[in-house]
């Protein structure tokens with residue numbers, strides 16, 4: 590091993606992404622910077638709006654580092670949101686307490702063309718935050734950046750809000766396939782630029798969050814999830830060859846096999862409902878998997894948590910594994926349960 594490799598090898602999560610296996614897996618939690626932490630709520634209260642927090646480099650860096658200081662997770666994730674990209678494409682993005690995100694105006698067939706210019710400078714505070722976090726992280730902590738997948742981000746841009754069954758965006762794609770494909774193209778290209786810039790500023794891994802991949806029937810999954818993700822990953826690899834890429838096509842189930850055959854990711858994150866045994870038998874023991882404890886078992890604690898962690902460790906054991914939840918940590922999660930989780934995962 591050359592000396593230049595040594596710092597990287599101290600990072601357990603990077604080693605797993607290169608195929609190494611550990612008796613106790615490296616761990617981080619999706620949404621680990623967030624409302625379950627009192628120190629986050631304190632910063633959030635003085636930041637103004639949620640987007641003000643995302644675009645304040647010092648405060649965004651501070652909340653990214655909070656879970657590392659408190660829990661010593663193996664990886665820090667940049668504090669931001671997948672919806673900063675629609676903001677940089679010109680949509681007005683806001684978050685209302687109890688309502689989730691709002692994007693205005695919701696895109697129509699005729700207005701899509703007005704949202705194709707990527708105003709990259711609108712994201713420069715995020716890249717400043719990346720630089721601040723990078724210099725403050727412990728040597729053993731891996732640094733993760735992220736974006737949303739084109740499909741998931743498009744679903745918010747078309748609906749103008751979150752939606753349960755994605756009927757607005759799926760209907761739009763049926764009615765206006767050409768306009769929708771243009772929006773997806775815009776998002777692929779902006780996401781490549783954005784993630785390449787995050788890599789240049791200091792992230793070592795990126796995760797592509799496709800929260801709504803699982804709701805697509807197979808032919809639409811191929812057109813709107815796999816195909817754009819292939820282009821995103823290939824484009825990004827050409828720009829940032831040493832960057833590690835994790836994909837999270839949430840709850841893709843039986844479609845995971847075709848996803849991994851086409852998308853050259855370094856790791857695959859599994860949602861809560863995935864059957865890890867089935868995924869392993871389809872993908873083999875070399876696939877690097879991340880996941881997938883039920884976030885509700887972490888809220889419940891006690892027996893539910895202990896059984897859940899044991900099941901996850903057994904199911905993923907003996908192959909490269911990054912311990913995580915199957916979706917984001919919930920705001921009502923008690924901190925003592927997170928502490929217990931860490932003890933259970935780190936026990937040999």
Ligand code: CP3
Pocket residue numbers: 618619620621622623624633639666667668669670671672684689690735751798800917
């Ligand atoms: O993981 C982390 O700690 C990094 C930060 C992060 C946030 N959002 C912060 C956030 C990440 C990685 C995301 C990703 C994200 N954002 C996804 C993909 C993952 C998933 O959960 O499926 C999606 C779909 C979004 C869009 C989004 N942002 C929604 C639907 C909401 C509202 C729901 C909610 O939890 O309030 C947000 C707001 C948001 N993003 C919050 C945080 C901490 C809460 C807002 C607040 O603190 O006021």
